[in-house]
Amino acid sequence: xxxxxxxxxxxxxxxxxxxTKILGLxxxxxxxKKVENSVGMGMATMFVITxxxxxxxxxxxxxxxxxxxxxxxTVIFILIIAALVQxxxxxxxxxxPALYQSLxxxxxxxxxxxxxxxxxxxxxxxxxxxxxxxxxxxxxxAGFYLALMIISTIRENLAFAKIPRVFQGAAISLITTGIxxxxxxxxxxxxxx
Amino acid sequence: xxxxxxxxxEIADVQPGIQVPGFSLEKYxxxxxxxxxxxxxxxxxxxxxxxxxxxxxITTSTQNGLGMGCAGxxxxxxxxxxxxxxxxxxxxxxxxxxxxxxxxxxVTLTDLTMAAYTPVLxxxxxIFIPLIVANCIILARAExxxxxxxxxxxxxxxxxxxxxxxxxxxxxxxxxEIFGNGTVWGASIFGENYIPMIVFILxxxxxxxxxxxxxxxxxxxxxxxMTSTEVGCH
Numbered sequence: 001x002x003x004x005x006x007x008x009x010x011x012x013x014x015x016x017x018x019x020t021k022i023l024g025l026x027x028x029x030x031x032x033k034k035v036e037n038s039v040g041m042g043m044a045t046m047f048v049i050t051x052x053x054x055x056x057x058x059x060x061x062x063x064x065x066x067x068x069x070x071x072x073x074t075v076i077f078i079l080i081i082a083a084l085v086q087x088x089x090x091x092x093x094x095x096x097p098a099l100y101q102s103l104x105x106x107x108x109x110x111x112x113x114x115x116x117x118x119x120x121x122x123x124x125x126x127x128x129x130x131x132x133x134x135x136x137x138x139x140x141x142a143g144f145y146l147a148l149m150i151i152s153t154i155r156e157n158l159a160f161a162k163i164p165r166v167f168q169g170a171a172i173s174l175i176t177t178g179i180x181x182x183x184x185x186x187x188x189x190x191x192x193x
Numbered sequence: 194x195x196x197x198x199x200x201x202x203e204i205a206d207v208q209p210g211i212q213v214p215g216f217s218l219e220k221y222x223x224x225x226x227x228x229x230x231x232x233x234x235x236x237x238x239x240x241x242x243x244x245x246x247x248x249x250x251i252t253t254s255t256q257n258g259l260g261m262g263c264a265g266x267x268x269x270x271x272x273x274x275x276x277x278x279x280x281x282x283x284x285x286x287x288x289x290x291x292x293x294x295x296x297x298x299x300v301t302l303t304d305l306t307m308a309a310y311t312p313v314l315x316x317x318x319x320i321f322i323p324l325i326v327a328n329c330i331i332l333a334r335a336e337x338x339x340x341x342x343x344x345x346x347x348x349x350x351x352x353x354x355x356x357x358x359x360x361x362x363x364x365x366x367x368x369x370e371i372f373g374n375g376t377v378w379g380a381s382i383f384g385e386n387y388i389p390m391i392v393f394i395l396x397x398x399x400x401x402x403x404x405x406x407x408x409x410x411x412x413x414x415x416x417x418x419m420t421s422t423e424v425g426c427h
Contacts (some may be wrong), residue, residue: 019396021213021249021250021396021397022245022246022249022396022399023324024246024251025245025246025249026243026244026245026246029242029243029245037396060261071301071305072301073323074297074300074301074304074323074326075301076293076296078293078294078297078326078327079290079293079294079297082290082293083290086289086290093395095198108289111293111327111332112327112328112329112332112333113290113327114246114247114324114327114328115246116327117323117324117326117327118320118324118327121255121320121324122320125320159404164408165411166408166411167404167407167408167411168410170242170404170407171404171405171407171408171411172404173402173404174400174401174403174407175400175401175405177400177404178397178398178399178400178401178402178404179397179401181395181396181397181400182392182397185395185397
């Protein structure tokens with residue numbers, strides 16, 4: 001049990017997906033101008049990563065590994081993700097229009113978020129069992145969500161700062177992220193992987 | 194630029210029945226402008242701010258940057274060409290999954306080839322090779338360019354964008370290797386007593402360095418704002 005808690009903390013802060021592993025940067029820079037946008041993106045990504053990783057784990061265990069076609073992992077996993085994104089978009093539109101209004105526009109963008117593909121691939125590389133997979137698939141997007149919230153809060157305040165013209169937009173966000181990443185290095189060594 | 198692109202599309206998309214002259218200077222001009230567009234004025238990393246994950250994560254040395262850039266160039270050119278060739282066959286509603294499968298095919302090809310012929314590079318790039326599938330640049334170009342333009346122009350666009358990506362990665366990798374490790378392509382340049390600035394190798398340094406480079410690039414090219422809807426990604 002304690003190992004699972006440690007794994008969760010490790011994926012959440014020590015090996016934070018955005019700030020330490022440098023994954024999922026496109027939405028991290030792209031949609032974090034406002035806090036409410038990053039709440040929507042974070043929630044939608046969390047849902048897709050968790051479900052897609054578990055599906056990928058089962059498909060790998062019962063289909064890919066017995067048939068010895070693990071070299072098709074990349075293709076199959078990205079198909080799972082694309083199908084899941086399309087499916088959840090359609091279900092959400094029919095059943096919960098209110099939720100669709102707030103999250104719907106982020107869903108198509110999740111397919112090209114490399115963090116989403118990285119989670120199942122890394123789970124396969126590490127050879128996790130079911131519970132470890134579950135914890136990892138929740139901890140990783142939670143870390144992504146945490147990073148999105150931090151940067152969007154900072155960027156809302158940055159909007160009032162006087163920034164040189166050429167550094168406006170992505171450039172200043174990247175530099176801010178760099179400083180954040182330095183701060184997150186304080187967590188390294190907290191938990192041994 | 195938008196007008197030129199539009200005119201070029203009209204010229205190139207002529208009816209198949211009409212005889213197209215074998216050599217037309219105009220057409221080559223458009224091809225050249227497609228090529229330079231990706232290389233400079235719409236550099237995918239510095240201008241469109243796409244494909245950042247691979248850009249930042251693996252550019253700890255020139256060699257890694259060059260290797261990743263070549264892989265990206267190959268996948269981008271190949272998938273752009275194939276998607277453009279199939280653009281009239283793929284139904285609009287399932288185009289994104291279809292594009293992704295084409296891209297994933299090229300990536301798997303690259304992955305297996307690199308595993309076989311450049312094992313050291315393959316080891317150090319690790320998970321970022323399969324992650325080329327989820328690289329924004331490739332799907333964005335497929336969606337924004339290859340799905341609407343003929344094969345030759347799409348290939349030129351893929352080559353230009355790919356070379357822009359490759360050059361940026363190589364420059365970034367070289368700077369990080371020089372300061373973070375004191376070497377160029379593995380050869381020491383500052384002598385024995387140089388204390389490496391570790392921060393350049395760490396994720397934090399890569400963010401700050403790319404932020405500064407983006408700023409300088411804006412200074413040189415003029416800061417025409419690219420909004421997210423224009424590039425069809427994030």
